[in-house]
Amino acid sequence: GDSVTQMEGPVTLSEEAFLTINCTYTATGYPSLFWYVQYPGEGLQLLLKATKADDKGSNKGFEATYRKETTSFHLEKGSVQVSDSAVYFCALTLLDDKIIFGKGTRLHILP
Amino acid sequence: NAGVTQTPKFQVLKTGQSMTLQCAQDMNHEYMSWYRQDPGMGLRLIHYSVGAGITDQGEVPNGYNVSRSTTEDFPLRLLSAAPSQTSVYFCASSYTLAGARGELFFGEGSRLTVL
Numbered sequence: 001g002d003s004v005t006q007m008e009g010p011v012t013l014s015e016e017a018f019l020t021i022n023c024t025y026t027a028t029g030y031p032s033l034f035w036y037v038q039y040p041g042e043g044l045q046l047l048l049k050a051t052k053a054d055d056k057g058s059n060k061g062f063e064a065t066y067r068k069e070t071t072s073f074h075l076e077k078g079s080v081q082v083s084d085s086a087v088y089f090c091a092l093t094l095l096d097d098k099i100i101f102g103k104g105t106r107l108h109i110l111p
Numbered sequence: 112n113a114g115v116t117q118t119p120k121f122q123v124l125k126t127g128q129s130m131t132l133q134c135a136q137d138m139n140h141e142y143m144s145w146y147r148q149d150p151g152m153g154l155r156l157i158h159y160s161v162g163a164g165i166t167d168q169g170e171v172p173n174g175y176n177v178s179r180s181t182t183e184d185f186p187l188r189l190l191s192a193a194p195s196q197t198s199v200y201f202c203a204s205s206y207t208l209a210g211a212r213g214e215l216f217f218g219e220g221s222r223l224t225v226l
Contacts (some may be wrong), residue, residue: 032213033215036215041220042220043115043203043217043218043220044154045217046215047191049213049214093213099215101153101155103152103153104153
């Protein structure tokens with residue numbers, strides 16, 4: 001069935017380090033791909049998205065490229081900040097009423 | 112810009128009590144949904160609705176009821192609370208899930224404890 005797999009956390013980095021959070025998916029058809037972020041005590045909010053192969057989503061210094069050949073949508077940031085500490089969820093949608101989330105990756109950034 | 116509003120933010124119940132978590136959105140979204148979030152379990156879909164008068168079950172619907180009498184409101188009812196329903200509940204809405212406009216808007220969450 002359709003699924004999203006993302007690397008388990010927690011991931012702990014020092015400030016200004018390079019970040020990669022891996023996300024791979026299995027889907028029939030052509031999904032749209034998303035990264036959501038959840039800051040402590042808040043609901044999820046959209047970070048970035050890509051709707052077709054080779055699209056790159058970007059926001060707040062984060063980037064992810066829709067790779068159809070490797071069925072991946074890895075999240076990257078060149079220099080993380082303490083304020084990036086949060087839980088990150090990869091997700092896909094296939095139809096108008098179906099969205100599948102990964103289990104989330106907790107990120108800790110040390111000053 | 113209210114977005115998605117959930118009430119209450121915190122609630123403590125005794126086993127067997129019933130209650131309703133309220134969710135309202137002011138963005139004229141057709142799609143609304145309820146999730147629960149437990150440590151290490153990610154998000155699990157409870158119920159969802161693709162429009163007024165239409166509801167469907169998600170991954171973990173047992174013990175919960177929903178209704179969608181208006182586009183704006185999507186209340187979640189716990190019929191007889193159990194300790195296993197201790198969780199953080201999120202309501203989310205969307206114009207459409209798929210394609211270029213696909214985005215879920217989440218409320219701030221309701222933390223429920225069942226003793």
